Amino acid sequence: MSIQDSPSSAAAGQPPALEIDGVSKFYGHYPALRKIKLNIERGSTLALLGRNGAGKTTLLRILAGLSRASEGTVRIYGADVRKTETRHRIGVLGHGISLYDELTALENLTIFAKLYGLENPEKRARQWLERVGLDRVRDGRVREFSRGMRQRLAVARAFLHQPEVLLFDEPFTALDDKAIAVLQDLFANAHKEGRTVVMSTHQLREAMELATHVALIERGELAYTGERTQEMVNDPSYLYRTYGANG
Amino acid sequence: MNSFFRSAWTIASKDLRSEFRTKEALNASLAFSIVILVLFSFAFDPSSEQIAEFSGGLLWMVYAFAGALVLNRSFAREVHNDCLDALIASPASAGALLMGKCVANFLLLMMVEMLSLPVFGLFYGVHWTRQFWVLVAVLALGSWALTVIGTLFSALTVNLRLRELMLPTLVYPMMIPALMATMTLTTELLAGTPITGDNMIWIRLLVAFDVIFTTLALAFIDTVLVG
Numbered sequence: 395m396s397i398q399d400s401p402s403s404a405a406a407g408q409p410p411a412l413e414i415d416g417v418s419k420f421y422g423h424y425p426a427l428r429k430i431k432l433n434i435e436r437g438s439t440l441a442l443l444g445r446n447g448a449g450k451t452t453l454l455r456i457l458a459g460l461s462r463a464s465e466g467t468v469r470i471y472g473a474d475v476r477k478t479e480t481r482h483r484i485g486v487l488g489h490g491i492s493l494y495d496e497l498t499a500l501e502n503l504t505i506f507a508k509l510y511g512l513e514n515p516e517k518r519a520r521q522w523l524e525r526v527g528l529d530r531v532r533d534g535r536v537r538e539f540s541r542g543m544r545q546r547l548a549v550a551r552a553f554l555h556q557p558e559v560l561l562f563d564e565p566f567t568a569l570d571d572k573a574i575a576v577l578q579d580l581f582a583n584a585h586k587e588g589r590t591v592v593m594s595t596h597q598l599r600e601a602m603e604l605a606t607h608v609a610l611i612e613r614g615e616l617a618y619t620g621e622r623t624q625e626m627v628n629d630p631s632y633l634y635r636t637y638g639a640n641g
Numbered sequence: 642m643n644s645f646f647r648s649a650w651t652i653a654s655k656d657l658r659s660e661f662r663t664k665e666a667l668n669a670s671l672a673f674s675i676v677i678l679v680l681f682s683f684a685f686d687p688s689s690e691q692i693a694e695f696s697g698g699l700l701w702m703v704y705a706f707a708g709a710l711v712l713n714r715s716f717a718r719e720v721h722n723d724c725l726d727a728l729i730a731s732p733a734s735a736g737a738l739l740m741g742k743c744v745a746n747f748l749l750l751m752m753v754e755m756l757s758l759p760v761f762g763l764f765y766g767v768h769w770t771r772q773f774w775v776l777v778a779v780l781a782l783g784s785w786a787l788t789v790i791g792t793l794f795s796a797l798t799v800n801l802r803l804r805e806l807m808l809p810t811l812v813y814p815m816m817i818p819a820l821m822a823t824m825t826l827t828t829e830l831l832a833g834t835p836i837t838g839d840n841m842i843w844i845r846l847l848v849a850f851d852v853i854f855t856t857l858a859l860a861f862i863d864t865v866l867v868g
Contacts, residue, residue: 458730462868476867478732486730490723494655496662508651509731511644551727 409472411436411559411590412457416466419452419614426452428614429466434592434607439585441605441622442594443633449614450594451489451563457592458486458561470559482510485557487565491548495537499528499547502536503554510555522550526576542570549577553584560584562593566600578604598630610637645740648733652741653748659718660749666714667749670707674757677703682764692765697828700761701820704754704780705787709809711749712791715742716799725799725866735863739792743858747781747788754780767831776830782847783823786854790815793858796865815854822847 412434419427427449434440444450455461457468459475473480486492493502500519507515523529526546536544545568552560565577581604584591595601602608602622610618610633618637626632660667681699685691719725728738762769769776794811798804813820822843829840836844 455726458726460726460729460867476863478734481730481732484730486727488723488726490721490726492724492727493722494659494718494724495722496659497655501658505651505655506727506731509648509728509733511647511732 408436409469410434411438411471412592413469413472414453414457414466415468417453417456417463417468418465419449419456419461420464425614427456427463427611430611430616431466432609432616432619434590436590437585437588438606439581439591439604440593440607440609441601442592442609442611443598443601444594444611445634445638448611450611453611454488454561454563454592454594458484458488460486460488482555483558485552485555485560487548487552487561488563491536491544492551493536493544493547496535498533498535499523499539500532502547503551506551506554512555518554522554523547526550527572540570541568542573545569545573546576549573549580553580558589560589560591560593562591564595565593566595566597574600602627602630608633610634612638644732645734645737648737649741649744652728652733652738653744656715656718656742656745657748660714660745666711667753670710670749670753671756673710674703674707674753675760677706678757678761679764687765689766692767693832694828696761696765696767696831697824697826700758700827701783701824703757704750704784705813705816705820706809707753707757708750708784708787708791709812711746711753712788712795712812713805713808715746715792716795717804720799729866735866736859738866739796739858739862742795743785743788743792743855746792747784750784750788751781754784768833769831771833772830772835775836776827779823779826779830779844779847782844782851783819783827785851786819786823786847787812787816789851789855789858793862793865796862819847819850822850 410433414430414432417427417430418425430453442450442453452461456463457475459481468475470480471483500516500523503519503522504515507518512518520529520532523532526549528543528547531539531543536547539547566574569577581591593601605622608620608622608626609616618633716725719728758769761767791808791812794808798807798811801807826836826840826843829836
């Protein structure tokens with residue numbers, strides 16, 4: 395199954411944003427993922443759906459280069475995911491916020507701006523703090539922040555280097571209203587700017603509003619993939635009922 | 642190459658800043674060193690001849706155990722909030738990540754060693770400043786050996802529940818050649834014997850140990866972190 399390349403990118407002969415070719419992952423003998431094959435077109439927003447333990451996080455970790463596939467390959471913009479140039483193109487936000495509690499908001503973002511080789515790292519960090527509404531507390535330590543503020547800072551870290559591919563694992567979980575609004579705004583802008591977003595989520599309503607494409611994983615296998623339809627927006631659980639293992 | 646060193650320095654300065662803010666590893670390691678040196682002095686009340694024989698051994702046993710406290714924190718610090726994932730996903734190479742952590746750990750360990758040396762001198766009546774710079778060079782070579790192996794194994798054991806136990810269990814057997822060299826050299830230097838002739842073999846061993854294990858650690862760190 396695959397999400398077809400857009401006519402423009404296919405005609406230009408460009409590789410899709412992500413090519414997942416026969417990816418399997420085994421933990422011992424247990425297959426967490428089985429022969430996942432999926433191409434994700436540039437500029438699309440893919441909602442990766444599935445029940446707990448279906449394999450969404452495992453797949454996202456492989457896409458982000460945090461774990462190696464037992465079988466198969468993943469290519470981002472035609473290149474291996476662990477290549478340095480590829481990692482410049484990826485922004486990742488996992489379950490954790492990936493920020494250091496004992497450092498300030500500004501220090502945290504500046505460190506990552508330096509690791510991504512950005513020019514004027516501190517200036518870039520300040521710009522993003524302003525964008526997510528944390529500029530007033532830039533010198534406050536992350537441990538003193540509320541959960542919502544930490545999440546907004548984590549989102550800023552993921553977007554800091556303007557990645558072409560955004561990989562988000564449960565981005566809306568435990569967010570406050572303000573953080574959800576910031577994230578939705580950033581996703582909408584990312585889509586306008588032609589960035590590719592892959593997000594795993596249980597929040598079907600938010601996911602369906604943002605997604606252009608949908609993939610459903612069931613017990614490590616790809617059960618469905620295709621464009622998001624109006625039917626899915628109107629009834630977010632439609633996909634589980636129709637293609638899920640338990641109906 | 643520039644980006645390697647830039648990333649390594651970013652990681653090192655981040656680790657040092659975090660450590661100086663919390664002082665978790667530094668306080669524990671320094672307190673451990675001083676307490677063991679003082680207790681040993683009171684428990685055995687060694688004569689100056691006995692001290693001349695075991696000074697290097699005692700110091701390096703203390704440094705090795707104190708070092709484990711610093712090294713354990715190195716990657717454990719990255720587990721909280723899943724910070725390690727963000728570092729692995731960044732363009733910084735695994736080698737730069739390891740090197741940055743090694744530099745931070747090395748500086749912290751050297752700091753503990755330098756602060757506990759005067760305590761050792763005071764309680765054991767040893768003139769430790771007689772060949773100070775040569776002693777510092779030997780401490781640096783030994784500390785780098787401990788740091789590079791310890792940091793690699795810190796990455797390997799970071800997700801284990803018994804990592805505090807596993808790290809020393811894995812590190813000390815591998816450290817035996819380097820510990821033998823540093824213990825012998827430190828004993829000689831504290832006794833006022835200059836490093837010449839026969840002792841040079843221990844210096845060569847230490848340098849070779851450092852080069853080989855640094856190369857091996859850089860070669861394996863990507864596999865250790867990503868699988």
